[in-house]
Structures are given as C-alpha cells and as structure tokens.
Amino acid sequence: MADKKKNPAVKMLVLDVLKPHKPNIVEFGKALSTANGIGNMDITVYTVDEKTESVKIIIEGDSLDFEVIKKSIEEFGAVIHSVDKICIGKTFCAYHLPEAIHKTI
Numbered sequence: 636m637a638d639k640k641k642n643p644a645v646k647m648l649v650l651d652v653l654k655p656h657k658p659n660i661v662e663f664g665k666a667l668s669t670a671n672g673i674g675n676m677d678i679t680v681y682t683v684d685e686k687t688e689s690v691k692i693i694i695e696g697d698s699l700d701f702e703v704i705k706k707s708i709e710e711f712g713a714v715i716h717s718v719d720k721i722c723i724g725k726t727f728c729a730y731h732l733p734e735a736i737h738k739t740i
Contacts, residue, residue: 645672645699649720650692654713656683660690663711670707672696689716 654663660678668676674696682689694704705715 643723644697644725645701645721645723646695646697646726647720647722648692648694648699648701648704648718650694650704650708651716651719652690652692652708652713653687653716654690654708654711655687658711663713666711667692667704667707670700671703672699673704691719 658666660680664676664678667673673694676695677693679691680688681691701718708715
C-alpha cells in the first residue's frame with residue numbers, strides 16, 4: 636500500500652481584499668487574527684473610495700487554512716480580489732522577487 640503524502644503547510648498568504656470602511660483595519664485585523672493558524676498579520680490600506688477601501692493583507696502562520704481565513708474575511712462583508720503570493724513548505728520562505736530592471740537602449 637502506498638503512503639499518502641501529507642498536504643504541505645501554507646506558511647504565508649498575501650491577499651488583496653476589498654472591504655467596507657467599517658470595521659476599521661484595527662478591528663478587522665483583531666477579529667481576523669482569531670482565524671485558524673494565523674501567527675502574524677500585516678494590513679495596509681492602499682486605496683480608499685466613498686464606501687470601501689482596498690487592503691493588502693500579509694498573513695503568516697505555521698499552517699494557514701485558506702478556506703477558514705476566506706470565510707472570516709467574508710463575514711465582514713469583504714471580498715478577496717486576488718491571492719498575490721503564497722508560501723508553502725516546511726519552513727518560512729524568505730525569498731523576495733527582485734525589483735524589475737528596465738533598460739533604455
């Protein structure tokens with residue numbers, strides 16, 4: 636009988652989220668931090684309009700459950716626009732993509 640491979644652990648998610656102004660990011664972050672597996676979280680507002688704000692959320696943990704996190708975000712009337720980065724494996728990924736270099740010829 637073949638051994639079943641364990642699903643690799645998700646260590647980091649970078650999410651682009653559209654949320655209503657209320658709750659503010661402090662309240663939103665505190666409530667979201669109770670979702671399964673979250674160890675650290677960074678939330679940055681990068682666009683604000685009349686009724687909503689776009690935020691970039693960086694979530695780190697030992698074993699993040701995307702579906703639990705997504706459900707928690709949606710409970711606030713927010714929606715995930717995109718998953719911009721993910722780190723999967725035994726240890727945390729410290730690699731960052733270098734800045735694009737543009738040359739004029």
